Amino acid sequence: MEKFIWAFIIGGGICVIGQIMMDIFRMTPAHTMSTLVSVGAVLGGIGVYDPLIKFAGAGASIPIISFGNSLFQGAMMEYKLHGIIGVLTGIFEITSAGISAAIIFAFIASLIFKPKG
């Protein structure tokens, strides 16, 4: 139960940061997301993002920041196994499911749906 509360609060909080970036700093959604994902990689590098995920569950793993962290974690995982080349081979390791699902189902959607305008 507690997990749900923290998921709500942390997830909502990260979204508020995004909203502030868009409304006060006048960043476009693409600029906002790109910044957040880069921040995710940095937080992953510092070692604070994985503990946050353990604490807040989906509240930390669902926002796009987590994507940056996963890309970093994937690179480090492969580095530990295969050395420096692992940085290249491992980047998409963890995020493969998300990206693949997005591409596959977006393509299927384009076969079925028309834009509503």
Next chain:
Amino acid sequence: MLKGKQTWVFKSKPTIIASSAVGGPKEAKGAIAEDFDILYSDIWLGEDSFEKAEKKLLEDACQKAIEKSGLKESDIQFFLSGDLINQIVPSSFTARTLGVPYLGIFGACSSSMQGLALASMMVDTGFANNVLAAASSHNAAAEKQFRYPTEYGAQKPPTAQWTVTGAGAALVSNKGEGPKVTCATIGKVIDMGISDPFNLGAAMAPAAVNTIKVHFEDLNIQPEYYDLIATGDLGMVGHRIVGDLLKKENINIPEEIFTDCGLLIYKEDQQIFAGASGCASSAVVTYGHFINKMKKGQIRKMLIVATGALLSPMSYQQKESIPCIAHAVSIEM
């Protein structure tokens, strides 16, 4: 004939012998729906792309205007048209359908009055007997080209505007009955450094002010000469700014005769943010609503100041600001 710096006075008073306005579903639910000749129930118009739908809008508007005039395509010497789509494809394809000698124009949302001014000039100088001037815009096609895919979840700010899905056409002739085009002021490009494509009203306002000022100076008249002065699509934000800037230039347009086409098309409860925009904004309101009012005797002299934002998606990405233009045409019954 040239008067002053940038104004043409049409001595022979070319006549708008027929005009038409067509719109989409949102316009059908709007405030001036009864002034449209054709209203469509969806934005596809039976076509398989938004761009092709816009072509159909324009074709229907043109053919309706020709039908109402009693003339045939072969009686029309020239066709002037503009829209927002890359390379003004809907206009060119419509020209293909009509088979009339064609001059494509681009003034962004000022295309309607740019076309009407040029058409009137051609008729007044004897270079044509009948000229068709048209303009169109399509909400989804414009969003797709200038902003984001239509199903994309980006939150629009309150200064954003809603591009009208519609088209308007006017047939200008040297004989016949109807409202007369008396003069036109061609605008200069004005750029006050605004670079936010979600606040075009503020970007375009200085251009409208400049053209209005020159119009009154060139003709040496006062705003009270007109029963109605309407800007094309400045929306709430731009309209307020124009009023203020004109006062600074000692031009006081009485509130009751000063309006904006973009504020008239939709009802309060339709989600339109700061107001309507697009080439069709000035076109449908002028060629439908206002001309109908003229024919009923409710307006005798009006000045339509269509405003356009001359940006492209790429100019914005290259950190350019938004240059704007406004063309004014005066129509009298």
Next chain:
Amino acid sequence: MSKKKKELTLEQEEYKKYAESKEVKRPVLFNCIRAFLVGGLICTIGQAIQMMYINFFDFTEETAGNPTAATLIIISILLTGLGVYDDIAQWAGAGTAVPVTGFANTISSAAIEHRSEGYVLGVGGNMFKIAGPVIVYGVFSAFVVALIKIIIMELGGI
């Protein structure tokens, strides 16, 4: 943040300030509240989905993240296709854009929109129109951070 100011004349600067004062102000507080509520809700739903995968299917805390993200992605794409995602997003702002749902929406909305240009150049060529920057900057940042961390580790740091 990344916009360079062009050289504006004094008149233009003054107009810019004036125009900004005339703007209908964005309801920042309301937007933040809505973003918080919707973003929090989406993450809570994600948490529930994750627990479902752990308890009813054979996933662990570590491995349940992937199917959870995939599930939310599929739901977002469905809502995008049905034409309701953009309406929810207008209300929720960053609440729908920041979670992975936003990522799925950028890809699917671009794919659906450009179907009229064909499936190869239209759908295929435009799918990453908006999502592209996220992937590019994510990968590049991960790469740079990884290199820096490795160098620090190799030099006997962390």
